Amino acid sequence: MVEGMFREWEKHPGTVSGIGPVRPRVSETRSRQTGDKRCERKALRPPGIDWDTPAGSPSGSVCVPVCEILAVREADVEGRGKTSGRWQRLSRRPAEGYPYAFTVSYVERVKQHRWRCRDVTFQCADGAVCQQWIHSIRDQLSKLTGRPRHLLVYINPHGGRGRGKQIYEEKVAPLFSRASISASVIVTERANHARDHLKTDADLKKYDGVVCVGGDGMFSEVLHGLVSRTQRDAGVDQNRREQRLVPCPVRIGIIPAGSTDCVCYGTVGVNDPVTSALHIIVGDSQPLDVCSIRHADALLRYSVSLLGYGFYGDVLTDSERRRWMGPVRYDVSGLKTFLAHNYYEGTVSFLPATDVAGSPRDKTTCRAGCSRCLKDSQAYGTGNCVRGRDQGGDWRVIRGKFLAVNAAGMSCACPRSPGGLSPSAHLADGTTDLILVRKCSRASFLRHLLRHTSPQDQFDLSFVEVHRVRRFCFMPRRSEHEGDPVCSSWNCDGEILPHASVDVGVHCQLIRLFARGIEDIATP
Numbered sequence: 062m063v064e065g066m067f068r069e070w071e072k073h074p075g076t077v078s079g080i081g082p083v084r085p086r087v088s089e090t091r092s093r094q095t096g097d098k099r100c101e102r103k104a105l106r107p108p109g110i111d112w113d114t115p116a117g118s119p120s121g122s123v124c125v126p127v128c129e130i131l132a133v134r135e136a137d138v139e140g141r142g143k144t145s146g147r148w149q150r151l152s153r154r155p156a157e158g159y160p161y162a163f164t165v166s167y168v169e170r171v172k173q174h175r176w177r178c179r180d181v182t183f184q185c186a187d188g189a190v191c192q193q194w195i196h197s198i199r200d201q202l203s204k205l206t207g208r209p210r211h212l213l214v215y216i217n218p219h220g221g222r223g224r225g226k227q228i229y230e231e232k233v234a235p236l237f238s239r240a241s242i243s244a245s246v247i248v249t250e251r252a253n254h255a256r257d258h259l260k261t262d263a264d265l266k267k268y269d270g271v272v273c274v275g276g277d278g279m280f281s282e283v284l285h286g287l288v289s290r291t292q293r294d295a296g297v298d299q300n301r302r303e304q305r306l307v308p309c310p311v312r313i314g315i316i317p318a319g320s321t322d323c324v325c326y327g328t329v330g331v332n333d334p335v336t337s338a339l340h341i342i343v344g345d346s347q348p349l350d351v352c353s354i355r356h357a358d359a360l361l362r363y364s365v366s367l368l369g370y371g372f373y374g375d376v377l378t379d380s381e382r383r384r385w386m387g388p389v390r391y392d393v394s395g396l397k398t399f400l401a402h403n404y405y406e407g408t409v410s411f412l413p414a415t416d417v418a419g420s421p422r423d424k425t426t427c428r429a430g431c432s433r434c435l436k437d438s439q440a441y442g443t444g445n446c447v448r449g450r451d452q453g454g455d456w457r458v459i460r461g462k463f464l465a466v467n468a469a470g471m472s473c474a475c476p477r478s479p480g481g482l483s484p485s486a487h488l489a490d491g492t493t494d495l496i497l498v499r500k501c502s503r504a505s506f507l508r509h510l511l512r513h514t515s516p517q518d519q520f521d522l523s524f525v526e527v528h529r530v531r532r533f534c535f536m537p538r539r540s541e542h543e544g545d546p547v548c549s550s551w552n553c554d555g556e557i558l559p560h561a562s563v564d565v566g567v568h569c570q571l572i573r574l575f576a577r578g579i580e581d582i583a584t585p
């Protein structure tokens with residue numbers, strides 16, 4: 062019976078609609094919105110009855126890849142279904158003669174890279190058949206490797222608009238529990254709480270992933286905690302440049318609840334907590350390059366998105382005093398910094414990534430399953446980074462007065478700038494895009510800034526240059542006149558780095574996120 066029933070499934074692995082003689086048939090397509098979740102009632106007909114539609118795609122049928130099924134559960138036959146612990150009426154009374162039912166939750170793509178959890182309930186005449194469906198779907202799900210079962214979650218209760226806890230409890234925890242994922246939750250009590258806990262105390266063997274609920278600053282804490290812990294466990298001294306860093310075995314999930322959320326936005330395509338929770342549940346994996354920032358050979362910090370000196374450093378320094386304003390602080394500080402129009406003198410030396418096919422101006426964006434990341438990382442080696450100063454090619458040196466020196470390890474797309482600082486940057490190719498904005502008039506700089514908000518090329522300006530690099534160094538010029546604003550600080554993924562002189566290298570694919578890159582599909 063079971064074999065007959067699922068024979069078709071084996072022929073079409075990964076699709077529910079191919080189950081065969083008891084293929085789900087639509088009895089009603091009316092759906093109703095319940096917050097983020099829609100309920101819909103469908104009927105399963107037993108073999109041989111009213112089997113009029115040819116195989117393929119009967120009208121109204123659902124075809125869901127198994128890897129996008131989130132959960133399956135028995136449904137109540139009295140016309141009520143169980144949702145998040147609360148009883149809830151389904152849209153229709155059970156069809157006559159079909160007293161058994163089960164509900165499948167699966168991923169539905171909605172607008173702009175957003176995912177939603179959709180429920181469909183199938184009715185069934187026979188209780189044993191119903192159980193076989195449930196067991197078979199569960200069996201298929203259990204064969205999917207890479208789905209997390211146990212997660213360690215850190216929530217920053219003060220990030221963004223201060224809604225991290227609420228977002229987790231209302232939008233994320235119910236999805237995790239539906240997918241039978243257990244979560245140990247820590248609400249942080251101070252800055253660096255998550256970093257320190259990961260560095261020393263957390264029993265990482267118990268978890269398949271670490272999740273942070275907050276902004277880029279909170280992500281940065283988890284990044285530092287995990288990378289340091291991994292190196293310590295592997296006996297690697299991260300302060301010694303010549304040591305190759307060991308990639309982190311534990312994936313990181315980001316539930317966006319911050320002010321910019323650019324790491325989430327640039328790896329998922331949107332900063333939406335439900336979408337990110339669903340990417341975690343299906344066990345996505347996206348490798349990410351990590352820059353190490355050193356000063357006099359000692360490690361200062363790691364960064365994955367923006368490393369910005371001058372304009373973005375000054376915006377961040379000013380914005381820290383205005384935290385009480387919430388995310389709008391960046392606009393206020395941005396305007397103030399723009400009007401101040403400070404420039405900084407210094408020397409940038411860098412090692413161009415001549416061995417990669419792409420360039421920052423080639424308009425080939427990094428998308429889910431990016432072949433360029435795959436090719437370039439294989440050639441370069443995971444965790445690898447150019448170490449010796451003399452290793453790997455010809456350094457270039459540029460001296461000048463800069464409004465901004467930025468390095469974008471990924472696009473840095475965010476709601477403010479959907480293309481980001483470097484729209485063609487790759488998530489996992491082992492390079493970072495070094496953007497130099499030379500001193501120019503306010504009007505010219507404004508033109509450059511405004512282009513971040515449109516498809517226009519922000520690099521196509523005489524005072525801007527961009528290079529894809531493996532490593533770079535910045536050395537500020539010392540002041541000769543007292544009172545000159547000689548040094549800015551670095552904005553390192555949204556954290557202030559008070560050093561001006563730095564040496565930055567890219568470690569190819571040092572970490573992995575519960576994401577898949579931005580999907581290149583037409584959404585409904």
Ligand SMILES: CCCCCCCCCCCCC/C=C/[C@@H](O)[C@H](COP(=O)(O)O)NC(=O)CCCCCCCCCCCCCCC
Nearest residue numbers: 276277278319320321322323367391395478510513554555
């Ligand atoms: C005139 C409009 C110009 C818009 C230009 C937008 C460029 C935006 C590029 C943003 C790159 C962001 C990279 C991410 C950095 C984050 O790691 C980091 C931390 O995030 P978290 O708070 O979530 O922890 N965020 C930031 O450092 C914030 C950077 C935001 C910069 C905003 C700049 C606004 C500039 C406004 C200029 C106004 C000029 C108006 C003249 C009339």
Ligand SMILES: Nc1ncnc2c1ncn2[C@@H]1O[C@H](COP(=O)(O)OP(=O)(O)O)[C@@H](O)[C@H]1O
Nearest residue numbers: 220221249250251252275276277278279319320
């Ligand atoms: N409980 C806490 N109290 C104060 N600061 C915290 C706490 N937890 C985390 N932080 C710090 O808050 C800063 C901002 O966090 P983040 O989640 O990135 O929000 P935002 O995007 O609004 O900046 C980070 O530097 C982080 O280290």
Ligand SMILES: [Ca+2]
Nearest residue numbers: 470487488492
């Ligand atoms: Ca990169």
